[in-house]
Amino acid sequence: xxxxxxxxxxxxxxxxxxxxxxxxxxxxxxxxxxxxxxxxxxxxxxxxxxxxxxxxxxxxxxxxxxxxxxxxxxxxxxxx
Numbered sequence: 645x646x647x648x649x650x651x652x653x654x655x656x657x658x659x660x661x662x663x664x665x666x667x668x669x670x671x672x673x674x675x676x677x678x679x680x681x682x683x684x685x686x687x688x689x690x691x692x693x694x695x696x697x698x699x700x701x702x703x704x705x706x707x708x709x710x711x712x713x714x715x716x717x718x719x720x721x722x723x724x
Contacts, residue, residue, distance in 0.1 A: 662697075662712040670695040670714065681715060689717040 663681065667673070673695035680688050693714040699707045 662709050663715050663718055664697060664712050665714075665716050665718050667693070667714055667716070669697050670712070671698050671708075672696040673714070679713075681713060683718075689715045691715055 661681070664670070670693070673693050675693045676691055679691040681691055682688055691713045694711060695714070697709045697712045699709065701707070
């Protein structure tokens with residue numbers, strides 16, 4: 645499986661949660677046990693944790709995303 649270092653967020657209208665691959669981006673974080681997500685391509689990925697990510701926009705605005713799942717196996721960052 646090819647990997648990519650893309651850092652952009654991608655909108656997925658069929659997503660039901662926020663998913664991020666980079667643990668370092670989480671402002672708050674707690675590990676989870678035995679949780680998985682099913683992707684649209686039927687790939688099942690393990691969730692390592694869950695937490696909060698704060699996005700900072702160029703105009704000085706911030707957006708806080710809660711209950712973001714940490715899934716290192718994904719290629720892109722997904723949001724609803």
